[in-house]
Amino acid sequence: MNLTDRDKITLAKSFTELAIENNLITPCADPVKTANEVTAFFNTIIDTIEGNTDNQ
Incomplete structure (x- = not known):
């Protein structure tokens, strides 16, 4: 799923x-x-959306 930065911020x-x-x-x-x-x-939500966690 490709989200814009604006979508990521809105979701977070x-x-x-x-x-x-x-x-x-x-x-x-x-x-x-x-x-x-x-x-x-x-920030954790943003990182998770972007896949920047070790939990994935």
């Missing part, structure tokens, strides 16, 4: 929003740490 954004809504990303007392958790999740 949707997954990240769902993860936040379903408490799959734990909020931290420090908002910077929470932002880092969200960013790490988003």
Whole structure:
């Protein structure tokens, strides 16, 4: 499947929003740490879509 960069970002954004809504990303007392958790999740989705993981 060939996705454009825009499609990859849209897909990762949707997954990240769902993860936040379903408490799959734990909020931290420090908002910077929470932002880092969200960013790490988003980047993991992008990496997985692009096949940049060892799990494939």
